[in-house]
Amino acid sequence: MKLIAVSLAAMLWLAGMVTTVVPRTPQNEWKADSIYTIKIPAGYRDWKLISVAHEAGKLNDLRAILGNDIAVNAYRAGKLPLPDGAIIARLAWAYTPSEENNKAFGNPQSFVAGQPTNVQFSIKDSKKYTLSGGWAYAQFNQGQSINVAVNATCFACHQAVKDRDFVFTKYSH
């Protein structure tokens, strides 16, 4: 039943149905609480770069993964699990062809960051978020927190990298 619930959450996420309400079982009750208490961390746009990525498919974005000092210092030192206080910010923008760049390169090869899509945060607190590996997740669209379903589906998906403290992104030197 647990596996089915996780799979369902993952499927909803993959289908982009992020506003769908996940059934409130005891398993995800904590997520409903935690998401409402998470605010956008001050100054995150100034944080250091961890890495970059491109998600094709329905997401179709270019993304930057930034970290606060606690996160970046741990990454650089190769320390896992990340310490309490670490926050990872994932910024994403529409994957946008650049006509200007293509003209300069003489080839239709250049894709740049268009309009921002959303910002996600992974916040480490091993004492507070005990039911989800020490992590809380939040997503903000145009500065507004979106509903509980995202937080539930985040953790389900991050199970794939449980042996790396549930963190997908590796540091890019």
Place this chain on the structure above:
Amino acid sequence: MKLIAVSLAAMLWLAGMVTTVVPRTPQNEWKADSIYTIKIPAGYRDWKLISVAHEAGKLNDLRAILGNDIAVNAYRAGKLPLPDGAIIARLAWAYTPSEENNKAFGNPQSFVAGQPTNVQFSIKDSKKYTLSGGWAYAQFNQGQSINVAVNATCFACHQAVKDRDFVFTKYSH
């Protein structure tokens, strides 16, 4: 003749023949000098994010564009031309499919930063680099400066955005 030289430089760049020696005419003589005096700016990996991009084709990379405080403050204030002292760093990594992420997403859609390819810097000094719009350019592969051809071809290509102080990248909010 000038146009032909610029086109030739651009073609060499596009062909990826960055180690080809550009003929030393008076036009690019300064570039030969300047590139040898440019060192990797200290602490650039800690700089703030300006934007991200993906170059397909032969470059086939994911890139992050960072700026020192002078550059980022000017970008955020919408100030052009960028002031002296501004430095833009372009980091690039091999465009690499992530099997791990694809499995989590259930779709072959995820591309991450692989091995680093090279780092380029654009350095603003309107008094020093008078022959190239106030900009000097440098590229480092594995920490080593590469030869003069890159610097010559950089400026040729950046002519495309002369009206934005020769800067391609726009700030991503």
